[in-house]
Amino acid sequence: MRSPLRNVNHACPTCHRWLEEELKARVDTIQTPTFDMRNLAMDALVDSIADIEAAGKTDEQLAKPRDFQHRSQFYVDFIEAENSTGIHAPQEAARILAESIDFSQKCQVALRPAT
Numbered sequence: 001m002r003s004p005l006r007n008v009n010h011a012c013p014t015c016h017r018w019l020e021e022e023l024k025a026r027v028d029t030i031q032t033p034t035f036d037m038r039n040l041a042m043d044a045l046v047d048s049i050a051d052i053e054a055a056g057k058t059d060e061q062l063a064k065p066r067d068f069q070h071r072s073q074f075y076v077d078f079i080e081a082e083n084s085t086g087i088h089a090p091q092e093a094a095r096i097l098a099e100s101i102d103f104s105q106k107c108q109v110a111l112r113p114a115t
């Protein structure tokens, strides 16, 4: 298996009549912002893991933050495993990455000392 983008003139013209350059430009328009969002989500996840490690809390105190972190991880993993960088459904990929960032943030908020 390999990406159909490696042979655009074979894989795409049955359905799309755009020239190869036009097709690739349209793909870039979707994939570049999705990849940027994926990087933001990944950075937020890594920061939340570092904060869990640095928190100096008990397993019991870390249960909620870890639950949020696992959820954040699941959403990023879904986008990574789906492997289209948004091409099949850009808005849905953006929604899933937003969920991931939100769970990373919830993880970090849950690590704050109780007031």
Ligand code: HEC
Pocket: 004, 005, 008, 011, 012, 013, 014, 015, 016, 023, 024, 026, 027, 030
């Ligand atoms: C079996 C038919 C089919 C094949 C083959 C196919 N596509 Fe599509 N493609 C679609 C359909 C259907 C849509 C959705 C159109 C819509 O919702 O407006 C779409 C949408 C797209 C879009 C987003 C729409 C836009 O206006 O920018 C891009 C980009 C795209 N395809 C690129 C490709 C590329 C590159 C290939 C080859 C690697 C390819 N497609 C092969 C059917 C196909």
